[in-house]
Amino acid sequence: xxxxxxxxxxxxxxxxxxxxxxxxxxxxxxxxxxxxxxxxxxxxxxxxxxxxxxxxxxxxxxxxxxxxxxxxxxxxxxxxxxxxxxxxxxxxxxxxxxxxxxxxxxxxxxxxxxxxxxxxxxxxxxxxxxxxxxxxxxxxxxxxxxxxxxxxxxxxxxxxxxxxxxxxxxxxxxxxxxxxx
Amino acid sequence: xxxxxxxxxxxxxxxxxxxxxxxxxxxxxxxxxxxxxxxxxxxxxxxxxxxxxxxxxxxxxxxxxxxxxxxxxxxxxxxxxxxxxxxxxxxxxxxxxxxxxxxxxxxxxxxxxxxxxxxxxxxxxxxxxxxxxxxxxxxxxxxxxxxxxxxxxxxxxxxxxxxxxxxxxxxxxxxxxxxxxxxxxxxxxxxxxxxxxxxxxxxxxxxxxxxxxxxxxxxxxxxxxxxxxxxxxxxxxxxxxxxxxxxxxxxxxxxxxxxxxxxxxxxxxxxxxxxxxxxxxxxxxxxxxxxxxxxxxxxxxxxxxxxxxxxxxxxxxxxxxxxxxxxxxxxxxxxxxxxxxxxxxxxx
Numbered sequence: 001x002x003x004x005x006x007x008x009x010x011x012x013x014x015x016x017x018x019x020x021x022x023x024x025x026x027x028x029x030x031x032x033x034x035x036x037x038x039x040x041x042x043x044x045x046x047x048x049x050x051x052x053x054x055x056x057x058x059x060x061x062x063x064x065x066x067x068x069x070x071x072x073x074x075x076x077x078x079x080x081x082x083x084x085x086x087x088x089x090x091x092x093x094x095x096x097x098x099x100x101x102x103x104x105x106x107x108x109x110x111x112x113x114x115x116x117x118x119x120x121x122x123x124x125x126x127x128x129x130x131x132x133x134x135x136x137x138x139x140x141x142x143x144x145x146x147x148x149x150x151x152x153x154x155x156x157x158x159x160x161x162x163x164x165x166x167x168x169x170x171x172x173x174x175x176x177x178x179x180x181x
Numbered sequence: 182x183x184x185x186x187x188x189x190x191x192x193x194x195x196x197x198x199x200x201x202x203x204x205x206x207x208x209x210x211x212x213x214x215x216x217x218x219x220x221x222x223x224x225x226x227x228x229x230x231x232x233x234x235x236x237x238x239x240x241x242x243x244x245x246x247x248x249x250x251x252x253x254x255x256x257x258x259x260x261x262x263x264x265x266x267x268x269x270x271x272x273x274x275x276x277x278x279x280x281x282x283x284x285x286x287x288x289x290x291x292x293x294x295x296x297x298x299x300x301x302x303x304x305x306x307x308x309x310x311x312x313x314x315x316x317x318x319x320x321x322x323x324x325x326x327x328x329x330x331x332x333x334x335x336x337x338x339x340x341x342x343x344x345x346x347x348x349x350x351x352x353x354x355x356x357x358x359x360x361x362x363x364x365x366x367x368x369x370x371x372x373x374x375x376x377x378x379x380x381x382x383x384x385x386x387x388x389x390x391x392x393x394x395x396x397x398x399x400x401x402x403x404x405x406x407x408x409x410x411x412x413x414x415x416x417x418x419x420x421x422x423x424x425x426x427x428x429x430x431x432x433x434x435x436x437x438x439x440x441x442x443x444x445x446x447x448x449x450x451x452x453x454x455x456x457x458x459x460x461x462x463x464x465x466x467x468x469x470x471x472x473x474x475x476x477x478x479x480x481x482x483x484x485x486x487x488x489x490x491x492x493x494x495x496x497x498x499x500x501x502x503x504x505x506x507x508x509x510x511x512x513x514x515x516x517x518x519x520x521x522x523x524x525x526x527x528x529x
Contacts, residue, residue, distance in 0.1 A: 028203050033503075035205035035213045037317050038496055040503035041484050110513070111479060113301045119258075119488040121299060130478045134514025148200060152193055159189045164182060 005071050006179075007172055012068060015061045017175055019054065023096065026050050027148050034141075048103075049116045055100035062093060074167035088154060095147045101125075102143060106136035212321055214507035217500075220324040221508070225276015230517035233508040235289045235305075237280055238272030239417055239522050240474020243428065243465035245294055251460030254388065254435060255380035257489030258296045260460055266295045267463065270476040271367050271420060274307070279521045282416040284363045284403035290372045290394065291481030292463070303485035305505070306372035306394060308364075311357050312447035315350045317500035323351070354448035362402045367420040368429050369398040376483070376501075377444035377493040380435070389438035389493060391451065394431035394463060398423075417522050421468055425528065428466035432459050444493040470524040472517075480509040 007013070026047070033043035073082050107114050108124035110133040115121045126132060161169035171178040205211055221233040228236060244264050251260030259265055273280060274287030288308040293301060314320040326344040327336040345352055364370050372394040381387045412418065423429060437456045443449050471477040484492055484502040492498045 027200065031200060031204035035211070035215075037212060037214060037217070037500035037503050039499065040214070040506075041492060041499040044502075110509070112482075113299070113485060115300075115485075119298060119300055123299075128475075128478065130509075130513035134510065137510050137513070148197075152197060155196065156189060156193050159192060160186075163185045163189060 005069060007071055007174070007177070009068050011064060012061070013173060013175060015057060015064065016173055019057050019061065019096070022050060022054050022057070023147070023151070026054060027144065027151070030144055045115075048107075048114065051100040051103050052116060052122070054096060055104075058093065058096040058100075062097070071172045074161075074169055076165060076167040077169075085157075088150065088157070091150055092147075092154065095143060095150060099140070099143045099147060102136055102140050106133055106140055109133035109136055212318055214500075214503040217317070217321055217324075217504045218507045218511065220321055220328075221276055224324055224328050228276070228278050228518065229515040230512055231276075231278040232272075232512060233276055235272040235274055235291075236276050236278035237417075237521055238270045238289070238471055238476075239420070239520075239527065240268065240270055240469050240471055240476035241424070241465045242266070242268045242467045243463065245433070245461055245463050247461035248459070250458050251435060254382060254390070254437070254458060254460070255489040256383040257302065257380070257487040258298055258300060259294050259302050259487060260489075263297075265297065267465075268293050268295075268474075268476050268479070269465065270471075270474070270479075270481065271417070278518075279413075281413040284365075284416070288363075288367060288370050288372070290367075290370075291476070291479075293476075293479055293481065293485075296487055300487040301485055302487045302490065303479075303481050303483065304374065304392075305481040305483050305501070307375055308370045308372055309358050309375070310361055310373055311354045311450050312375050312497070313351050313354045313358065314348075314497070315446055315448050316496055317504075319348055319351065320497075323348075350446070350448040357450060364396075365401040365403050366416060366423065368423045369396045369400050371395050372431070376447050376495045376498050377438060377442075378486075378498075379444075379491040379493050381489050381491060387491070389442060389444045391436045391438070393434045393436065395434050397430040397432065397462075414522055414526065418526070421522075421527050424465065424468045428464045430465075431463045433461050433463060434458070435460050445495045447495055447497055468527055470522050470527050471520040473524055477517075478513075480505050482506065482509075 008016070029043050029047050029050070033040050033047060036043060073085065077085070104114060104122065105126045108126040109129050111124070111128040113121050114124065158170055161167055168178075201207065205213060218233050225233065225236065232238075243266075245259065245267050246264050247260050247262055249260070249262035251257075252262075254260070269290060269292040272289040272291070273282070274289060280286070289305065290307075291303070291305045293303045295301060314323060323344055326340040329335060330337045374390075374392045377389050377391050379387045380390050435458045436451060437458070438444060438451055439455065442451045442455070482502050482505050484498060486492070
């Protein structure tokens with residue numbers, strides 16, 4: 001008899017931790033490159049392909065999620081807390097999808113080539129308009145800070161559940177296998 | 182419980198602090214693209230919709246005809262024999278879009294080559310044989326030293342002297358620059374790559390290069406009478422008249438550096454006798470006001486390079502890319518004001 005699932009599937013956990021590393025790296029590169037002269041080119045050259053990588057992975061992850069069974073929340077969580085958890089997941093998914101698109105769109109509007117690696121590049125997705133670029137460039141910064149705050153809230157919430165409530169919420173997404181208690 | 186909550190707070194603050202640290206929030210005196218462009222704005226003013234440097238200009242277009250000689254130097258598709266469309270922009274250095282033309286002002290030529298596979302090569306060249314500043318910091322310090330004094334309306338000579346005394350590389354470079362008399366117009370100006378770059382061939386071999394656009398139009402020195410010109414756009418007007426008569430052409434000459442030639446110092450010229458390869462001809466046959474030209478809304482970022490070209494270790498290159506981007510972002514969102522050379526002045 002199958003016991004109740006206590007963890008996200010292996011694929012979901014791999015995607016989660018892979019993306020966590022990529023998104024944190026990306027936030028660090030993003031905030032560092034706009035303040036850097038000497039490292040600007042190196043950082044921006046990593047920023048573009050990494051962003052497109054995140055866009056591809058978030059789509060895979062979202063589709064995969066629709067076809068997977070999710071482990072239940074711990075019994076300690078109230079319906080309100082579950083609602084907040086769902087809303088924050090939705091916010092993170094939305095930001096991880098929209099932010100790379102805004103980046104791609106803003107480069108398109110500025111009529112920059114969207115170079116990934118060597119001769120490999122993407123087509124523009126918006127017409128050349130510097131006003132549109134200026135708007136999207138500001139949006140990209142605002143979304144980056146929002147994403148960082150959403151990450152901090154997510155990280156803070158999991159620390160709270162793990163260290164204070166101690167309800168085993170973290171074990172659902174732990175990179176290692178956790179047996180049902 | 183309280184201890185644990187405090188611990189969580191400390192962890193979150195550390196993560197947030199690390200993020201802000203990366204963003205330079207704790208180093209208020211570090212030179213950033215933003216602070217650099219602020220310095221341009223203090224010296225040149227803010228002119229809505231215009232570049233913060235090289236503000237006055239016109240758009241041009243034409244094509245580059247590669248002769249195939251560059252293929253052995255770089256695998257970049259621009260060097261395969263054949264023709265690629267080009268747009269560009271002639272400009273004067275400085276932040277004032279309405280400055281009166283003068284023969285001794287720095288002349289710029291930004292170019293964008295549209296390559297067949299969708300790649301691009303952008304380059305922003307100037308007429309100086311070497312660049313006066315070794316590092317971004319030296320360039321910035323010079324900008325600060327040359328800010329206009331509120332009382333005299335001129336740069337403070339004492340600050341300029343202090344800058345010169347502490348920057349021998351700049352003094353040496355200015356000596357080289359002053360030994361080259363400016364030509365009579367844009368059409369017979371040679372433009373230089375300013376920095377060293379690297380070319381990578383199909384086998385992966387990388388060489389240090391600089392390049393020059395050598396004009397087909399014969400050199401004539403800027404006449405003494407020209408310095409007393411009263412027509413404020415006379416050099417641009419002559420360019421417009423010249424291009425209306427016949428297409429203007431430049432040979433793209435690639436100079437190959439040898440091991441030991443400085444690639445990280447734009448203030449020094451490479452020794453004479455380096456191998457030079459003529460890789461093709463640039464033809465510019467159309468000119469228009471910035472108000473209608475695509476070139477106005479293009480950032481001629483010198484690090485938009487096709488596969489087969491790469492930056493050298495010159496610290497100016499990444500800084501140029503960062504600062505051009507910052508200038509572009511600022512002007513992109515501003516209302517566009519009329520150019521000093523309006524469409525009516527450019528008879529097509």
